[in-house]
Amino acid sequence: MLLQKHVILIGPMGAGKSTIGRFISEQLTCPFVDLDKVIENRAGASIPWIFDIEGEQGFRERETAALDEVLREPPQIIATGGGCILKPENQKMLQQGITVYLVTSIEQQLERTAKDKNRPLLQAENPEDILAGLAQTRNPIYERLADIEVVTNCKPPKLVAQEILQHLSEPNHENSSS
Numbered sequence: 001m002l003l004q005k006h007v008i009l010i011g012p013m014g015a016g017k018s019t020i021g022r023f024i025s026e027q028l029t030c031p032f033v034d035l036d037k038v039i040e041n042r043a044g045a046s047i048p049w050i051f052d053i054e055g056e057q058g059f060r061e062r063e064t065a066a067l068d069e070v071l072r073e074p075p076q077i078i079a080t081g082g083g084c085i086l087k088p089e090n091q092k093m094l095q096q097g098i099t100v101y102l103v104t105s106i107e108q109q110l111e112r113t114a115k116d117k118n119r120p121l122l123q124a125e126n127p128e129d130i131l132a133g134l135a136q137t138r139n140p141i142y143e144r145l146a147d148i149e150v151v152t153n154c155k156p157p158k159l160v161a162q163e164i165l166q167h168l169s170e171p172n173h174e175n176s177s178s
């Protein structure tokens with residue numbers, strides 16, 4: 001399958017966007033890019049450092065610049081950070097691609113992010129409350145932007161990737177040319 005458009009994975013922290021994105025890119029033999037890694041490479045610093053020094057607002061500005069940059073490249077699989085859908089200008093840019101929303105329960109998110117020190121928003125006393133609050137504001141935005149929705153809970157990432165590939169091969173996504 002030759003990609004005609006970017007395939008953009010959206011969804012909350014711990015949804016498996018990077019792992020699933022890598023599987024899809026292997027299957028399609030097309031490039032994969034992790035937006036958080038682009039931000040870190042451009043900044044020469046880690047995400048916790050950026051949040052510490054520049055605050056969330058500084059991070060969001062870098063995120064918008066990185067999104068704009070990767071969307072200018074030929075079609076690829078893009079894993080975004082959970083908050084990338086917040087700014088209206090990002091929402092507009094995301095619509096250039098096929099957006100795939102990885103639907104994930106809070107329970108599953110907690111399991112997958114439990115020992116992670118790289119997500120500044122979760123370095124709080126009660127990450128469950130934080131995730132619930134974020135889900136309340138963000139889930140409606142993910143839903144609105146999604147061209148494809150796939151539930152990831154308890155499923156192996158390879159299986160989720162297969163489901164997404166199946167959706168992408170459907171003619172209504174106009175993504176294939178063989």
Ligand code: S3P
Nearest residue numbers: 012013014036081082083119120
């Ligand atoms: C964030 C999610 C993170 C990263 C940053 C902020 C968010 O990416 O961009 O810590 O606002 O949800 P992942 O969704 O890949 O964890």
